Amino acid sequence: MSGGTGAAGPSDAVFSTALTELTGVRHPIVQTGMGWVAGPRLVSASANAGALGVLASATMTTARLRSAVREVKNRTDQPFGVNLRADAGDARERVRVIVDEGVKVASFALAPTKDLIAELKDAGVVVIPSVGARRHAEKVAAWGADAVVVQGGEGGGHTGEVATTVLLPQVVDAVDIPVIAAGGFHDGRGLVAALAYGAAGIAMGTRFLLTSDSTVPDAVKARYLAAGVTDITVTTAVDGLPHRMLRSELVTALERSGRAARLLRAVRHAAAFREVSGLGWTRMVRDGLAMRHGRELTWSQVLLAANTPMMLRSAMVDGDPRGGVMASGQVAGLIDDLPSCRALVDRIMTEAAGTLERLGAPPTGAR
Template sequence: MTRIRTPLTEITGVEHPVVQTGMGWVAGPRLVAATAKAGGLGILASATMTLDHLEKAILEVQERTDRPFGVNLRADASDAPARIDLLIRHRVRVASFALAPKPALIDKLKENGVVVMPSVGAAKHARKVASWGADLVMVQGGEGGGHTGPVPTTLLLPSVLDAVDIPVVAAGGFFDGRGLAAALGYGAAGVGMGTRFLLTRDSAVPDSVKQVYLGYGLDGTVVTTKADGMPHRLLRTSYIEGLEHEGRLGRAFRTARRTMAYKRLSSSTWRALLTDGRAMKRDRTWTQTMLAANTPMLLRAGLVEGDTDAGMLASGQVVGMIDDLPSCEELIAGIVADAITHLTAANHAIS
């Protein structure tokens, strides 16, 4: 198979410039290993794992494959240094971050041979992490699922490419070879995809939930702050529609119930939850912070337990373009082959 070499493949050691993003409750060892075996960069989602669970997940991926993979970390978590030590000890190739890690954490990772790839939503944030020593940066446009911003990828990507000299991975709205070819044409080093990898046979999301996703069109998602206090792109389920009309008392009760459930599941202490809450707060109100702390449980209800009536289903707008459930191998091979076809056709158009 013909390969596309970019700074992403050179720096990380993967075969193809395709990244499976670190989706909570979705990006577990099975999906990450399947992505790695197929030549892409699989990213374990660790925010919903305890430290012990993360170590077990890393070891399971390494038992399944000897190819490079990464782990997504919360830079503001109280145990972030311990998680970084774990990555270093087990020689994980890539550390990705949803929030920018401090320069000291970046330095420690790089000194130990770990590639650092933060995700950003604005050019100014890309400039900051680049100046701190990040190896690559991922940008997600507003089309992407989960927490997202208002700027579409077609505008965010070139603004970041103009702002930094390090390689940029484009995410938000990608699902096929045409998208990879377009991203490379912009100057990106590859693409990141979440919803497309969720909808594969290698994803551990229940099949019944996958079928729910496949039933939605391009208008099937909504960006709402009612779920966890921050803009969040989700499937437009009856549960999400109901949140728009929920009163404060009902929301407070639901938040308290989910917080208790998450405490039990994560084995966290109240001190740790409070510490993480303070770090998470930033520009949020305390009400928004409490809602955000409940996000893991709301996502778990839908993506793990399969209860689409009581949980959130994060999704990019690309859900409306997807109608199949390939394996990761079939998906990545098809994307790369299709991208090469489009890149070759574009090259032949130049006279």
């Protein structure tokens, strides 16, 4: 189940790690930038709880991103970050928003270029890419990244099949920058385990999605809470790349549909995403070229990529679990409640301190 011990008050447990020192947050916990989910309300609630909230920008226009950043700043005076798509044609415009607005952290779902890292660091922004392989962590560390999020196969992103418990120690041993563990974390025991492996903290997506501060509609949250571990699958049927998500009627139908039907759906979704994102067709084609070059995708995979944001929107924004897909880490099968971000973070820190006490270790100054 959730691994909790009931409602918790504000935790006195303080774990000073390289992550808290680097970003200025109180607790070594990151709320990841999930498209359509990590908006101003969730990010500010996470930040006010003492975690590093990360705003998801890929589904926003640059104007909406600036507005969202300002909304977060109106809701909290704590540090927070913005997640960017490194392969987006307007990535530098988004970097300018981050710099102009004084955002503390820039995170990336894919490895940013060396030049982009340098531009952010020159402006005093902390750069934290997400990776799913040791060689990628080594590359961004050599390019100057300040820290790295390492996501194992049980996470919600398509970062590979290697489990966190195998990938994390590999990366910790390979780089000399702070490593943040992602994939399978939801409680204080997991935080202690990550610290024991040498990580500087944990990053969680699904656990923050399933909070009362999340704007995901109740009907969709109910589907997550009802899911068991075996109800969460990896499929390539949405856009040709592996994604972990809840098994649903739509996922099954997509897996059974033919290639032509999937491509036709992708054309419709590409047109819809153009309207939502504010991108013109020229920019979308340039982004497609960048995706194809960076990941060696076929043109059909590039086109199918439009399926993902629009199918996620159907569930995460419109509240239609039958007509949309529900990205999920495997850990959803262990979660059974919807605490506030503050209650969740306090509970994790209290559990972590209790776990260390049982192990005979001090609850403060963990590194």
